[in-house]
Amino acid sequence: MQYLIIIISTIFINNIVLAKFLGICPFLGVSKNTSTAVGMGAAVVFVMTLSTIMTYLVQHYILLPLGIAYMQTVTYILVIAFLVQVVEIILKKVSPDLYQALGVYLPLITTNCTILGVAILVIQNNFNLLQSVVFAIGNSVGFTLAIALFSSIREQLDDADLPEYMEGIPAALITASILSMAFMGFAGLV
Amino acid sequence: MEQSISLKDNFLKGVIKENPVFVLLLGCCPTLGVTSSAVNGLGMGAATAFVLVMSNLAIALVKNVIPDKVRIPAFIVIIAAFVTVVQLLMAAYTPALNEQLGLFIPLIVVNCIVLGRAEAFASRNTAVASMIDGLGMGVGFTFALLLLGTIRELLGSLSVFGYKLVDADGILIFVLAPGAFITLGFIIATMKWLKNRENIKSH
Numbered sequence: 001m002q003y004l005i006i007i008i009s010t011i012f013i014n015n016i017v018l019a020k021f022l023g024i025c026p027f028l029g030v031s032k033n034t035s036t037a038v039g040m041g042a043a044v045v046f047v048m049t050l051s052t053i054m055t056y057l058v059q060h061y062i063l064l065p066l067g068i069a070y071m072q073t074v075t076y077i078l079v080i081a082f083l084v085q086v087v088e089i090i091l092k093k094v095s096p097d098l099y100q101a102l103g104v105y106l107p108l109i110t111t112n113c114t115i116l117g118v119a120i121l122v123i124q125n126n127f128n129l130l131q132s133v134v135f136a137i138g139n140s141v142g143f144t145l146a147i148a149l150f151s152s153i154r155e156q157l158d159d160a161d162l163p164e165y166m167e168g169i170p171a172a173l174i175t176a177s178i179l180s181m182a183f184m185g186f187a188g189l190v
Numbered sequence: 191m192e193q194s195i196s197l198k199d200n201f202l203k204g205v206i207k208e209n210p211v212f213v214l215l216l217g218c219c220p221t222l223g224v225t226s227s228a229v230n231g232l233g234m235g236a237a238t239a240f241v242l243v244m245s246n247l248a249i250a251l252v253k254n255v256i257p258d259k260v261r262i263p264a265f266i267v268i269i270a271a272f273v274t275v276v277q278l279l280m281a282a283y284t285p286a287l288n289e290q291l292g293l294f295i296p297l298i299v300v301n302c303i304v305l306g307r308a309e310a311f312a313s314r315n316t317a318v319a320s321m322i323d324g325l326g327m328g329v330g331f332t333f334a335l336l337l338l339g340t341i342r343e344l345l346g347s348l349s350v351f352g353y354k355l356v357d358a359d360g361i362l363i364f365v366l367a368p369g370a371f372i373t374l375g376f377i378i379a380t381m382k383w384l385k386n387r388e389n390i391k392s393h
Contacts, residue, residue: 019367021223022293025302028218070278073296074270081263110266113219113300120296165382169215173375180368 003134005190010138012186016114017146018179023114027147028172030105037151041144043105045137047087048115051080052136055119056129076119081110114143150179197322204326210303211334211374212381217303220294221335222370228351231339232332233287234294237276239328241298242307245269246324249312265308266299273298303331341373 016022023044030040055076063069088106091099109115118139122132153175162171210216220238225231248268256264277295280288288295298304307327312320343349346364348356363369 021219021367021370022297024218024222025216028215070274073274073277073299074267077266077270077299078263081266111300111302111305113297116300117293117297120293124293165379165386170375170379170382173371173378177368177371177375180371181363184366184368 003131006131006134007138007141008190010135011142011145012183013189015142015146015183016118016139017143018176018183020117022117023112023143026108026112027143027150027176028169030108031147031151031154031172033155034148034151037147038144039101040105040108041140041147043102043109044112044114044143045140046102047080047084047106047109048118048140048143049133049136050087051083051115052119052122052132053129054079054083056122056132059123072120072123076116077110080115080119084110114139146179146183150176153179197319200319200322201326201329204323204328205330205333208327209330209334210306210327211331212378214303214306216306217301217331218374219297220301221338222367222374224291224294225335225339225342225370226346226365227343228336228339230287230290231335231337233284234291235328235332235335237280237291237295238298238301238303238331239325241269241272241276242304242328242331243321243324244272244275245304246307246312246320247317248272249308250315250317250320253313261313262305262309265305265313269304269308270299303327338370338373338377341377342369345369345373 010016014020017024017027026040026044031037058075058079059069059072063071063075084106088099091102091106118136122135125135127135150172154172157171157175160171166174204210208214211218211221217238220234224234245265245268249265252264252268273296276298280291280295307324311323315323340350342364343351344355344360346360346362346366346369348354348358348360361369364373
């Protein structure tokens with residue numbers, strides 16, 4: 001039950017993009033059409049789950065025993081960068097199909113702030129390992145949902161007749177605002 | 191004399207012509223996330239500006255020592271080190287602000303403005319020019335955050351820098367998440383509109 005609450009609250013109520021403002025860059029940058037948006041989302045689900053497990057283990061078995069928790073930011077970003085590289089190499093060997101689908105998005109993920117953000121939030125919330133994994137899955141699915149919805153709206157928006165100064169980013173931001181309002185309707189669900 | 195003019199231009203380009211937020215659209219996460227009030231925007235801007243200046247300086251100094259292949263990871267480590275410095279300083283001296291900004295302080299590491307300037311400017315310019323570039327970009331970023339924070343605070347809670355102007359409720363939505371998106375959207379639209387008008391006038 002507790003895990004179900006984490007999932008629902010991370011996907012709908014505290015959506016990582018629309019309520020917490022993490023991952024806005026890919027949200028605006030990679031959302032021009034739905035298939036690339038979903039590809040990016042899938043890559044985020046994959047990397048976020050793995051990186052959260054890794055950083056959790058690093059925090060509890062390396063940083064805390066050594067008393068160097070203040071090195072958190074430096075260590076985490078290195079772990080994430082390293083992990084993304086390894087995932088890229090392994091995917092290329094093991095599953096060329098999956099690599100084809102996710103490959104182009106992987107290098108972008110190192111600087112996607114959702115990954116580092118969730119890794120730090122997990123520690124701030126004092127989650128155990130299983131809760132952390134569920135939290136990471138919920139957040140990454142929430143990211144995918146937001147970017148997929150947003151991109152499908154933007155595809156329609158391309159055909160709309162807008163004043164020149166509203167075209168592109170301004171219209172996209174206002175769309176995001178309305179989407180965010182819609183998600184506020186989920187507040188109080190749990 | 192020529193040097194000082196180019197330094198001035200170098201500084202001003204980050205503030206106005208290449209404003210990281212309004213023109214280049216970089217670093218949107220903190221821009222939207224922390225600007226529910228003007229003070230938060232100012233604090234976040236100052237923290238980012240510090241990291242920008244220091245990391246640009248450090249990278250410009252060591253750029254010849256770093257092999258080209260590991261340049262990006264090396265830059266990230268340098269940036270992360272300065273972010274840790276900011277984190278510790280803010281936790282010690284401005285605990286209230288630190289609490290408000292929370293997660294967004296460590297996330298300066300992945301702010302695309304910082305890495306972007308390191309890669310685009312500091313890795314191929316002198317130390318002084320890089321510092322000025324970092325300062326310009328930092329001031330531009332702070333200006334953007336301050337503007338957004340002021341507008342949102344004014345509309346959302348009818349106050350400026352925490353001083354209540356009118357004793358009434360504001361439009362609450364502006365301090366909540368949707369307000370951030372919509373305010374930034376209209377600011378960018380206004381900038382584009384002004385630019386279009388200038389172009390028409392000059393023709």
